[in-house]
Amino acid sequence: MKKGVGDLMPSNRGASVRYENVQKSYDGEILVVKNLNLDIPPGEFLTMLGPSGSGKTTCLMMLAGFEPATHGEIFLNDRPINNVPPHKRGIGMVFQNYALFPHMSVAENLAFPLQVRNVGKAEQEEKVKRALEMVELGDFGNRRPAQLSGGQQQRVAVARALVFDPELVLMDEPLGALDKQLREQMQYEIKHIHENLGVTVVYVTHDQTEALTMSDRVAVFNDGVIQQLSTPDSLYEDPQNSFVAQFIGENNKLSGKVIGVSGNECLVELDDGTQLKADKVNVNAVGDRTTLSLRPERVEFEPASSMENLVQGRIEELIYLGDHIRVRMSVAGNDEFIVKVRNRGERRKLETGETVPIGWAINDCKALDAVA
């Protein structure tokens, strides 16, 4: 049996991918990807997350073989693939607009990768049938892609990328064209397919929710550099720099200067003179400028007096959002300070214009690099 032809069955096989010192420039003047080093173990769901122009799609295209790396080497199962053409890499790929061939039926689309691999007719049919059942489109084989809804097209695209049993599947913003509800549903479906098949998935998106929902690990890209590579929870809880803190989830910024360091904590004086204690993450010494990062849901009203950070804030605006109340406050000279209050029955009535005490723990307040 040819390589890459196996069963669409749970098999725990996936390829490993390694980027080594990879750089990419299109025009010889600007580096789009700056010295990328990344190790993806077999079977991992890794998401490349970042704003547009951050280099994430370029990294994916280099892996797929559609863009040559300017410098460095990419390894697939420890084999260098820089000189392997895309069609010999055996990598399944799902494109942003699905790229289903419009002149072929759904079944023909799925059979295409099998035909070019000279798989026997009977086996082709068997595999196509199984792939269609996997994405719950068993009866749609004879339809044209144009006759399917966006979500169905999406599933066909996923099935097509998997039907020839690749060890690695790349997905380039595959859910971008779907509406919100369908997107969420597809996120779970892709996640489950990944869990069942055990293939390695490299997923590119600019949607942080998508990244957090599906991934084993997330690589946050900005400016051609991986800003942070970690699991979704530590990405949110322990951002390593201001960009990640800002990009993942909502975040309050307070800028100031480090005036004291003790172990993992530091004392920061804000620009208006307020002094706060923070977790020392990305500052070095006394005198450094810093940006404090604080999640809106970690701020408490009526804090216990034992809390490390206590300040007064003026309520500027109240937005009712059902499950929580969003409170915009003016705190230490920042009037975009957001606090989320869970909507509990016994909560105290808040009024616009009121000045109230708020507080938070040291661990929830991260001293990160200063943003200009």
Place this chain on the structure above:
Amino acid sequence: MSETATEQVLTTKDGRPLKASLARALRREKLRALVLIAPLLIFVLLTFVAPIADMLFRSVENSIVEDTLPQTVNALQDWDPSSGEVPGEPVFAALAADLQVAVDLKTHTRLGSRLNYEKTGISSLFRKTGRRVKKMTEPPYKEQFLKADKKWGQVDTWQTLKQFSPRYTDGYFLSSLDAERTSEGLQMKPEDEQIYLLLFGRTMMLSIAITVSCLLLGYPIAFLLAQLPLRTSNLLMILVLLPFWTSLLVRTSAWKVLLQQQGVINDFLVWIGLISDANRLVMINNQTGTIIAMTHILLPFMILPLYSVMKTISPTYVRAAKSLGATDWTAFWRVYFPQSVPGIGAGAVLVFILAIGYYITPELVGGTSGIFISNRIAYHISSSLNWGLAAALGTLLLAAVMILFIVYDKIVGIDNVKLG
């Protein structure tokens, strides 16, 4: 309201049927649209549809015989050409009466030239007889006519007259198809008189050859243009369109300079020693010349629809095919090419239809073996003045194009033709 939900005819509040109300409401809109297009519609009707309809009508119209010789036509009805005998005295008497009127009006020469298309010699027969007919005042007319010209004593002459006496004729169409109606019925003309079927066939073959060579030359260009970034492709597109901006005559004459036996290409080939001076290639005033020059002229009509269709084919399709394991060629042939077929269809139809009716280029570079049916039509319109035959040829050409178009629709599907 609850009534509207039932199966009754839907009505408005005052009880009129909804459909009628809607039509009334839309009538004003329709009228407005009609008024807006009216000037163009009238212009097109007057300058395009009407002249063409008139021209096409001429291919069957034949009232000249009956208008000029009404009594003769009437008298000839009882005569049977297969009897082998010329008609009797009453017919000659009628002919004398008719001709005397015709000579006064000077219409007998026109009738002569009309019938001369069908049988050579009739033109001079009418002119000759016309000079004598004034003197024929007394019967028996038959003898006097036979004395004026022996041809009045031949069955052929009368047969032609009788055959073309109805107001409508299929004679032009038969001639267009190299056929004729003789006393033995419908049959093909003698081999050495056949010309039009050959010309129709050649026009088709050359048009197909031109279409195919346009496709072969144009497809790679359009493919390249569609792949390049917009700025570069726009620049190259100007080069494609450049021929459009020079006169057709200049371009055709340029081909004469290049292709003739003492021309640039032959000189070059002799100079580099590829051919000897005695064996210079004959590339003009034959079919080769027509194909080369017309391919050049019609190439943009192939490239433009191809380009606009290819531009809409997203490069991700080819990428997807490659990622699924297809080689460059398979990705092109199985994925890219089928999607470019509508462009091929549009380009081919456009080039073929333009080629099949082309006149000026074959006239200039086609010599005798490279001319098209259109050149023959032009000859009958402006030189031989046989408009009826020209009209019949034109009608057949039009019909051929339409039939091809329908066949094309059946095979490729007109829905698959995209101009952009």
